[in-house]
Amino acid sequence: MKRLPRNVTSDILVLSLLSLLGIIGYETSFGDLNFLLAALAGLVVGTLVAVAGTLWRLGVLTTVLLALAAYFLLGTPFTMPETAIFGVLPSLSSLAGLAYGAVFGWADIVTIGTPVEAPYYIAALPYFAAWLVSLVGTLLVTRWLPKRRTALRASVLVIGPALLYLSGILLGTDEAYFAGVRGVAFAVIALVWIAWHRGTTVEASGEGAKRLRRQKITGTSAVVAGAVAIGALAGIAFAPVSPDRFVLREEIVPPFDPLEFPSPLSGFRKYTKDLAEETLFTVRGLEPGDTLRLATMDSYTGRLWNVAGPEDVGADGGGYGIVGETLPEPGLADLGSRRDLEVEVGAYSDVWLPTVGYGSSLRLLDERSSANAGDLRYNPEAGTAVLTSGVDEGTHYELQANVQREPDTEDLLDVPVADLTLPIVENSPDVAEAKASEFAGDAASPIEQLRAIETALKTGGFLSHGLASDAVPSRAGHGADRITELFTRSQMVGDAEQYAAAMALMARDLGYPARVVMGFAPEISEGQEEVEVVGDDVTAWVEVAFEGVGWVSFRPTPDQVDVPKEETPKPKSEPQPQVRQPPRAEHTEDELIATVEIDETDDDDKDSPFKVPGWVWGTLAAIGIPAAIVFLPMLAVMLVKAARRRKRRTGPNERQAAAAWEELVDRYAELGFEPPAQATRLQSARALERQLGEQGLAAAMRTSGADATGPEPVALTALAATIDRDVFDGGSVPDEVVVHRWTEAEAATAAVTAAVGRVRRFISRYRIRSRR
Known part of the structure; x- marks a missing residue:
C-alpha cells in the first residue's frame, strides 16, 4: 500500500x-x-x-x-x-x-x-x-x-x-x-493555495530554488493584499443591505395550496348541528377569555371567505411554509402573555390545527403525526397551522404561544389602520357597502367606525343556528345572496358565520384591512387546568390590522335568540265538495323478503394467525438494505469472474496454459498490484516479485504456502518461464500439464491473497480486471 x-x-x-x-x-x-x-x-x-x-x-x-x-x-x-x-x-x-x-x-x-x-x-x-x-x-x-x-x-x-x-x-x-470574515478568509486561502502552485513544474536547485521560493512568496503576498483591499472597498461600496x-x-412560493381544502367557514354549521355535544379537543393551559384559532381567511369570492391560495395571497398575507418545532414570528403583532398548551384531538377531523395567539414552537407528540412532521405548515401572519396529512382523533401536540394584546378603544382613537396588501374582495354585495356607511354614521376614526358597525350588528341582530329548536329558521352559508338576505329581511337573523362574514365585507368596503377568523370560544373558569372543547363552542370573529398594534378583534355576533314573531292572519278555509274516492288497488308484490347482505370479503384479506408483525418487516429491511448495498455488487463481480474463468478454461491446451498466467496476473491486479500494461510474462513476473518485496509480502507468502494443505507455490519467474516453454515449444500440451499449470497459478494466487491482509482481500472482491 x-x-x-x-x-x-x-x-x-x-x-x-x-x-x-x-x-x-x-x-x-x-x-x-x-x-x-x-x-x-x-x-x-x-x-x-x-x-x-x-x-x-x-x-x-x-x-x-x-x-x-x-x-x-x-x-x-x-x-x-x-x-x-x-x-x-x-x-x-x-x-x-x-x-x-x-x-x-x-x-x-x-x-x-x-x-x-x-x-x-x-x-x-x-x-x-x-x-x-x-x-x-x-x-x-x-x-x-x-x-x-x-x-x-x-x-x-x-x-x-x-x-x-x-x-x-x-x-x-x-x-x-459573518459574510465579511468568511469571504475574506475563503479568498485569502484560495489565492495563496493557487498561487503556490505557480512554477511547481519548473525544476530548480540551490540558489535558484531559493530565489523561486522568494518570488512566489512576494507575488502571493502582493496578490492577496491587493485582493483583500479591493474586496473590502468593493464590499463597502456594492454589498447589498x-x-x-x-x-x-x-423567490420560490411555498408549495402548499389552501384552496385544495374546503373553506373552514363553509363547514360552520357542521359543528353546531352534528357535533354540538361532541368533545373535539381536550386542551390544557388555557386561561379565561382565550379563544382557539382554527383558520384565518382573507379572501372573498362572492361565494365564501377562504384562505388565500399561493397565487392570490397578498404581500402581507404571509404564506404557509414548512416549519420545524420552532415557529417564525409574525411581522405585525403586539404580543403579550405566554401560553403553554397541550392539545389532544377527539371527534375533530380536518387539516387545521387549533392554536392560540401566535405560536413560537409546536411539537407533535403522537407517533403518527410525528412521522408526518414534514407535512406541518405554518403562517406566522395568520397565526394558523396546517397538517396536510390530516388531523383526527389521537393527534396530540404541545404549543407555546403568545397572545395579542387587546388595547382599549380609547387607545386606538388616533391610530390608523395598517397599510397592508391583502387579497382583493370580489363580488361583495352592494348592500354591505350601504350598510357599512349607515352603521358607521358620523364616526371619525377607523376604530370608532368599526366599533359602531360591531355594535349595530350585535344589538340589532338575532342569533339562530338553523336548528329545529330555533324560533326562526336561519339559512347556512355566507355568499353574496346570504349576506343580502341578512340585511334585507325584516330582522337580521344568523350566527357567527354570517355576522363575521358581513362585518369583514363592510370593513373592506370602507378600505380597512380585515379578515375573518374561525375558531372556538369555550367557557374557561379561573384555575381550570383542562378544558373540553365541544362543537357548540364554535365561533367566528373579525380582525382588523392597526399600525404598530397588530390585528384587533371584533365580535359582531349577537347574543339575542328571541326573534320577535311577525303576526300574519290565517286565510279562511272554504269547504270543498266531497268526491267519491276510487277503490284501493291491492299490491301483489312480495314485501316480506328481507335484504340479505353478502360478505364478499376475500378470505385472503382476513386476519391470519401467521401474519408477520410490522416491526419484523422493518427490522428485516433495516438489515437487508445495507446488506444488499454491500453484498449485491460483490455477487455481481463474482459472477463476472466465474464467467471469465470458465471462458479461459476452454479452447486448445496451449491457449488454456497461457490463460492460467492471465488469470494469475488479473488476480494480482485485483489485489492492488500493478503489473506492466505491455510486457512479456517474464517481465511481468519480475515486476510483481519486485512489488512483493517492496511491500514485505514475499516472506509472508512462503509462510502461508508452507501452512497450506495444497501444493507449495512456485516462484513467479519460474512459472512464467515454464508457461512460455509450453506455449512456444511447438509441441502439443497434454491435459495433465494444463491442469498442473492452473494448479500452480492458483497456489501462487492463494498465497498472495493470504499475505495481503483482510482489507485488500475484501476490496478485491469488488474489482474486475481483464488484462488485454
Missing part, C-alpha cells in the same frame, strides 16, 4: 478548510450550528473514502460505489440519530431519508420557515453536499492534480468549495452569517 505525498495531504486539508468555510453559511437556514455535525461527517466520509480508494489502488467507479455504501451506512447517526437502530445502525426510515434528502432537500429547505427543523431528513442535505464535494475534490487531488501541479488545475479544484459557499447564500436568508440580498426562499 502506497502512502500519500506530503503535498497531496496539504492539498486535501486546504480543500477541506475551504469547504467548511462554505458550508458554514447554512447557519442562516438552520438557525444554529447543529447541522455542522452532519456537514463535518460528510466531509470526513467523502475524503477518507477517496483517500482509501487511492491507497488501495481502486478504480474510480469502484471508489464511487464504496463511497455510496459509506454514505448510507455511516450517515444515520450524524443526520437522523432518532431513527437509528441502537443509535448507530441505519434503519429503513433513515436510509430512505438519506436518499430523499439528497434529492428533494434542496426544494424543501427554500420552502421551510427558518429555522429549518423539519422534515426529519433535512440534515441529510448538508451531509450530502459536503460528502459530494469532498469526494470529487479528493479524487481530483490524489489522481489528477499530481500529474501536473499547475495554478490552473488548482483553480479548477476550488470550484467545489465555491459552489458550497454559493449554496449557503442562495439557500439561506437575507441575514448573512440585508433586504436586498438575493436568496431563493424569497
Whole structure:
C-alpha cells in the first residue's frame, strides 16, 4: 500500500478548510450550528473514502460505489440519530431519508420557515453536499492534480468549495452569517493555495530554488493584499443591505395550496348541528377569555371567505411554509402573555390545527403525526397551522404561544389602520357597502367606525343556528345572496358565520384591512387546568390590522335568540265538495323478503394467525438494505469472474496454459498490484516479485504456502518461464500439464491473497480486471 505525498495531504486539508468555510453559511437556514455535525461527517466520509480508494489502488467507479455504501451506512447517526437502530445502525426510515434528502432537500429547505427543523431528513442535505464535494475534490487531488501541479488545475479544484459557499447564500436568508470574515478568509486561502502552485513544474536547485521560493512568496503576498483591499472597498461600496440580498426562499412560493381544502367557514354549521355535544379537543393551559384559532381567511369570492391560495395571497398575507418545532414570528403583532398548551384531538377531523395567539414552537407528540412532521405548515401572519396529512382523533401536540394584546378603544382613537396588501374582495354585495356607511354614521376614526358597525350588528341582530329548536329558521352559508338576505329581511337573523362574514365585507368596503377568523370560544373558569372543547363552542370573529398594534378583534355576533314573531292572519278555509274516492288497488308484490347482505370479503384479506408483525418487516429491511448495498455488487463481480474463468478454461491446451498466467496476473491486479500494461510474462513476473518485496509480502507468502494443505507455490519467474516453454515449444500440451499449470497459478494466487491482509482481500472482491 502506497502512502500519500506530503503535498497531496496539504492539498486535501486546504480543500477541506475551504469547504467548511462554505458550508458554514447554512447557519442562516438552520438557525444554529447543529447541522455542522452532519456537514463535518460528510466531509470526513467523502475524503477518507477517496483517500482509501487511492491507497488501495481502486478504480474510480469502484471508489464511487464504496463511497455510496459509506454514505448510507455511516450517515444515520450524524443526520437522523432518532431513527437509528441502537443509535448507530441505519434503519429503513433513515436510509430512505438519506436518499430523499439528497434529492428533494434542496426544494424543501427554500420552502421551510427558518429555522429549518423539519422534515426529519433535512440534515441529510448538508451531509450530502459536503460528502459530494469532498469526494470529487479528493479524487481530483490524489489522481489528477499530481500529474501536473499547475495554478490552473488548482483553480479548477476550488470550484467545489465555491459552489458550497454559493449554496449557503442562495439557500439561506437575507441575514448573512459573518459574510465579511468568511469571504475574506475563503479568498485569502484560495489565492495563496493557487498561487503556490505557480512554477511547481519548473525544476530548480540551490540558489535558484531559493530565489523561486522568494518570488512566489512576494507575488502571493502582493496578490492577496491587493485582493483583500479591493474586496473590502468593493464590499463597502456594492454589498447589498440585508433586504436586498438575493436568496431563493424569497423567490420560490411555498408549495402548499389552501384552496385544495374546503373553506373552514363553509363547514360552520357542521359543528353546531352534528357535533354540538361532541368533545373535539381536550386542551390544557388555557386561561379565561382565550379563544382557539382554527383558520384565518382573507379572501372573498362572492361565494365564501377562504384562505388565500399561493397565487392570490397578498404581500402581507404571509404564506404557509414548512416549519420545524420552532415557529417564525409574525411581522405585525403586539404580543403579550405566554401560553403553554397541550392539545389532544377527539371527534375533530380536518387539516387545521387549533392554536392560540401566535405560536413560537409546536411539537407533535403522537407517533403518527410525528412521522408526518414534514407535512406541518405554518403562517406566522395568520397565526394558523396546517397538517396536510390530516388531523383526527389521537393527534396530540404541545404549543407555546403568545397572545395579542387587546388595547382599549380609547387607545386606538388616533391610530390608523395598517397599510397592508391583502387579497382583493370580489363580488361583495352592494348592500354591505350601504350598510357599512349607515352603521358607521358620523364616526371619525377607523376604530370608532368599526366599533359602531360591531355594535349595530350585535344589538340589532338575532342569533339562530338553523336548528329545529330555533324560533326562526336561519339559512347556512355566507355568499353574496346570504349576506343580502341578512340585511334585507325584516330582522337580521344568523350566527357567527354570517355576522363575521358581513362585518369583514363592510370593513373592506370602507378600505380597512380585515379578515375573518374561525375558531372556538369555550367557557374557561379561573384555575381550570383542562378544558373540553365541544362543537357548540364554535365561533367566528373579525380582525382588523392597526399600525404598530397588530390585528384587533371584533365580535359582531349577537347574543339575542328571541326573534320577535311577525303576526300574519290565517286565510279562511272554504269547504270543498266531497268526491267519491276510487277503490284501493291491492299490491301483489312480495314485501316480506328481507335484504340479505353478502360478505364478499376475500378470505385472503382476513386476519391470519401467521401474519408477520410490522416491526419484523422493518427490522428485516433495516438489515437487508445495507446488506444488499454491500453484498449485491460483490455477487455481481463474482459472477463476472466465474464467467471469465470458465471462458479461459476452454479452447486448445496451449491457449488454456497461457490463460492460467492471465488469470494469475488479473488476480494480482485485483489485489492492488500493478503489473506492466505491455510486457512479456517474464517481465511481468519480475515486476510483481519486485512489488512483493517492496511491500514485505514475499516472506509472508512462503509462510502461508508452507501452512497450506495444497501444493507449495512456485516462484513467479519460474512459472512464467515454464508457461512460455509450453506455449512456444511447438509441441502439443497434454491435459495433465494444463491442469498442473492452473494448479500452480492458483497456489501462487492463494498465497498472495493470504499475505495481503483482510482489507485488500475484501476490496478485491469488488474489482474486475481483464488484462488485454
